Amino acid sequence: AQKVTQAQTEISVVEKEDVTLDCVYETRDTTYYLFWYKQPPSGELGFLIRRNSFDEQNEISGRYSWNFQKSTSSFNFTITASQVVDSAVYFCALGGTASKLTFGTGTRLQVTL
């Protein structure tokens, strides 16, 4: 069975602080895919990144970066110099050979001035 754990339920930071959202996954699939999604207060689910299990390169996109470590089964997400617009619930998700995603319970990020 697949499982995704986001241990941080809620994080509050002050604008311009860096923040890391943790994601730990479990799977028996040798080929799998990891995703991060952002859900702002309006409710839409916005895609942030997809990573496959064969690509452990870290990725940076503007203020966002992702650290994939197979050795610890983790796919952490860092926001550098956070902004108020980053306030949202962030979901980590895992997809394997079956065509469905397993989501974590989400981390609510609150960025204040």
Next chain:
Amino acid sequence: NAGVMQNPRHLVRRRGQEARLRCSPMKGHSHVYWYRQLPEEGLKFMVYLQKENIIDESGMPKERFSAEFPKEGPSILRIQQVVRGDSAAYFCASSPLQGFRNEKLFFGSGTQLSVL
């Protein structure tokens, strides 16, 4: 290129009524997935459909829930005789290929179902 379109955005039903949720996938996408998000929880997979076929319904409750994706028209998630516990946000996603070989899995804006 329009994204995944879901309607209605909000749906209010009384206990015992039927709820019909619609999802139009992105143009060129023939694979549709439905997920349910209960308050303060992550999304849970319900069903995966291709045109005219249900591929995986392992996450769908056995009773009262059904889904279809006809040859023409949107995918429909149907909930009969709704109960308060069905209140949730229902999200649809679509992809052009089976599995996750495609770069992204796009989600719609969701339908918030409220059962009174």
